[in-house]
Each structure stands twice: as C-alpha cells, then as structure tokens.
Amino acid sequence: MCGVIGYAGHRPAVPLIMDGLRSLEYRGYDSAGIAFLQNRKLDVVRAEGKLANLSAMLVTRDVSHATIGIGHTRWATHGVPAVRNAHPHKSNDGTIAVIHNGIIENYQELKAMLLERGYVFYSETDTEVLTNLIAEGRKCNDSLPDALRWAVSQAAGAYALVVLSEEEPDALYGARLSSPLIMGVGTGENFVASDVPAFLPHTRNVVFLEDGEYFRITAHSWEVRRVCDNERVAKTVQTVQWDVQSAQKGGFKHFMLKEIFEQPKVLTDCLAGRLISPDLPVRLPELDNRPIPGRIRIVACGTSYNAGAWGAPLLEAWAGIPVSVEIASEFRYRDPLLQPDEAVMVISQSGETADTLASLRLARERGAMVIGICNVVGSSIAREADAVIFTQAGPEISVASTKAMCSQMALLVLLALYYGQKKGTLDVGVWREACDALRALPTLLEGVLPEMRNRAAELAKSYAQAKSFFFLGRGPCFPLALEGALKLKELSYIHAEGYASGEMKHGPIALIDPDFPTLAIALDDALFPKVKSNIEEVQARRGRVLAIVNPGRELRADDVWTVPAAWGPLSAFFVLPALQLFSYETADYLGKDVDQPRNLAKSVTVE
C-alpha cells in the first residue's frame, strides 16, 4: 500500500502536495518523493524515510513556480526502502514521471522485454518498468493517453498510477485497477489521490474512479474514459462530508475496524502473482533456489504465533514436512536442537519483534536456513532472513493485529501448496479445490463482512459484562480460539483463555459457572461431533455458550453464530474476522481505546 497524490491548478503545487502526502502517510512511510514541472522541465526529488526528510530536501530548492505535480509516500512491495526505489520514477528519456500504488504481477516479463529494447533500470521496482513501458508505448502510439492505455493493457495486477509528462505540461493522466484512485474537483484546480484526506482541505467534491478507467485533469478540466475502447464515461461529482481524521480511517470509526474490512483486499494482494491458475503451480520465486526443508520450526510471537500454529498442520498434510511451532521468547533462550535439514520459519508483521529477531539470529548461528514471513520490507527480519516472503498486507496501524494474521495464514496456505507441489506430495484434486477456493475467498468475504459485523455487535452487547471467557476449538480451530481470546483480552480487558476443547475436562472446566461464558468454534469438519460433546460438557455445568458454526450444523447453544463455510481449512478465513469483530465490538461497547489498548505496543523491540 502506498499513497499517491496529483495536483493541477494555479497555486504552488509542491507545498500543497506535501500537505496531501502528510495525510496519506498512514498508507506508507518508508520513503517519499515528488515530481513537478517548472518552465516545462520535469524535476524529481526523493528521499528515504519519513516525509520530514523529503521536506528538508525541498527547503533548498526553488519550487515556487510549479503549479502541477505528483507526490508519493511509499510502503515497499518490490525493492527495499531506498532513494532509488522511491517514487516518482522517471522514464529513461527523462520526460515522464510516474507514481504508483499496487503490484504489477508480470513486471519481470515486461522488464525483460524492455531490457531487450535497450532500456536501463535504476531500481528494483515494478513502477520503473511501468514508466518505461509508457515511454515505449509512446513510440508506437499517437498520443500520451494512447501510450498509457497500451501500457496498462500489458500490465497484469493492481495499479493506481498517475503520470506527469513534459509532453503535456498542463495535464496529469492516470488509471486504476484494483487500487483506489479518487479525483477531487476544485475551482481552477483539480486533484487526484489514493484517498480523500489528501485533498479534503481544498475540496469536498469528488469523483470515484472505477477499475478500467483512466482520467485526464488540468487546472480547468477533468474527464474520465475507459481504457479498453477510449469511450468517455459520464461520472457524477459527489460531495463528501467527512472530516480529515475520519477520512483517513476511510469513514470507519477505528483503524482496527478499517483493517478488518480490508481483509478481502489483503487476500487478493497476498495471492497476486503467486496463485495464477489451477494449471500453473504456486509461484514463490523467493524459495526457488533454496532446498526443500526436511523439517520446519515456526517461531513467532503473539498473533503471528497463532497464524503459524494454524498453518503448521497444512504444511504437514500437503507437503509432508514435519512442523513444530514455538514462541520466540522461549526458543531463543533454549538450546534448541536443530536438525541439519531443518529450516526455521520466522513470522512477524513488523519484522522488528526483538524475540523473533533474536531467534532468527540464533537459528542462523546454528546453520539453519531461515525463511522470513514478513509484512515490512526493509525491516530487520526481512534483511537478515535467508529468504523472505512478504505478506503484502499494507501498513497495519491498529495495535491489535488483524489483517496481518489473515495475510500470514494465506501465505502459509500458499507455502503448503508450493512445497506439496515441489515434493509431489500434494494431491491434484486438493490443489484444484484449494486454488478455486482461494481465488473465490476475497469476494465471498467482502460480501459477508457487513452482516458479520452486525451480528458481532448484537452478541457483544449481550456478553460484554462477562468477567472471564473461554474460547474453545479443536484441530485448526484451536489456534483460532487462541487468537479470539488474545483479541478479547487485549482490547476489552476481559480475562479470556483459549483452550483446546478436549483439554477442558483436565482442569479448566472447574471454572465454569453461569457467569463464565464460552465461545466455542464448531465448524463443519470431522471434529464437529467431538467439539459438540465438549460444548455439552460445559452446558452440563450451567455454562453459557456462544457457538460459531457453519450452515447446516445442528447445535444447541445459548447463541449460535453461523458463519459461511469454505472448502477444507479455508473456513478459517471467515472465523477469523468473526472473532476480530466480536472483540472489536465488545471493546467499543465498553468504551475502550480500541486502536491503542493500554500497556501494549505495535512493535515490541524490547525483550
């Protein structure tokens, strides 16, 4: 996820773009850059790190005559955070500058084609490829918009891009596919950005671009056309009523809620370029030149640990690789016996968690290959792991992790499929079903989230006064129960324990009474009858039960919450948001600080 902004108007463009970037910084903050035209000449300034570094560089420049420009704040997906990878990227001839949010899945193929035609690349990004693709398109097309249309028709993946060119010094062009791009319509000035807050201080009149559309704006005009046939699209100007702060949260009350609702997009991004079709194997080029591990040790903390515990059985079942899962703060202070063919897989959203990083270092010292599953490009774990696979979930602002776990689980599914295919242990039928089901997930999830939230809110009110809670599950639902309990305690401060439901009778059941409710996850799988019996054991002690079930499964409980089923283990992608929403709504109902719970930190860089 990155933030883009473009301005064409009558005022000095650079300070206005910098202000816009400040309100987009939540979308990415590892580097930033700006391009503008003065005397018809294109200039680009870029800096690594937060926006303040870019501001400092601009202080020494006279940029006061620029009234058109584009700006970008980056969240790295291809290439480490560095000036060379920061946007805008310039075409080889220096006349075109492009900013981009998204992922071009076939950029390697396009880059190879451009290299053959003599182009030179100065970054590792997909965006520089796109920029030169437009330049190449210009050679065989009559105009810049035609070159843009040609270039985006070559590109597979997701993009929201904005183009500034010396050829048309009064205009900005841009296009979108699966990444947001919104125009702001002003008087004598027009804007475009990934999100409304970037231009909200200047105009509330907006035009939402749809997939497959491209735009042209100047100071005094704007128009939208279709990429496929160049037909003009009649768009309506809408007026937004948000204030800047709520706009940053996309109209959601909290970042956590926004991030829960981002999960369909997170799944799409995580699968992008990796799961292509049922006829092609999973692509994880990061691992192609590495040996297939004989065993895997997953090491992580918090929510990332729960994701690892959920994914481990899939690696065993599909790839035939024995997997154990450990808490990083334990692993690092043991004297772990690592087998020569054992890989250590560290999972971390931030890539900076001190215990996970120390475990990585210990594993490497002992000669183990370390595979990192990480969200933050350029983080310590991403830099130090032997191979790193990025979850591509975008910045997670809420302290309580939600969308990161969804992306980690999706990546673990891909890893199990990848190794299973490489080793030949994966049944073809399983592969086809998994592939179809994964591809269908984002749309299905998007469709059910609003109703799921309503049900969560209703249930939250009814359970919010509880002092303690059990979360029970078996098999793949046990790690989900751990995560459900973790979310409830960290957000609402209600004591909550996640348990393997079969363990209840070995002690914990002594706690059950009418005031100690249990949330039981009883999905439509082989373990359903067992979980059902465990629920009955709780009910026999007069315990109140809220059961999460799949359609068609009969169960007697105080409250039954039906969530959709998906193929095989993928139903977890519906249970996870249900648990997140239940905790969110409980905490919000109790008036807790949802985005910043007491005593917690987003990134724990101390022991």
Ligand code: G6P
């Ligand atoms: C902190 C966060 C959790 C997170 C854990 C591990 O405790 O509050 O949400 O799951 O660290 O973080 P990591 O960045 O390594 O995934």
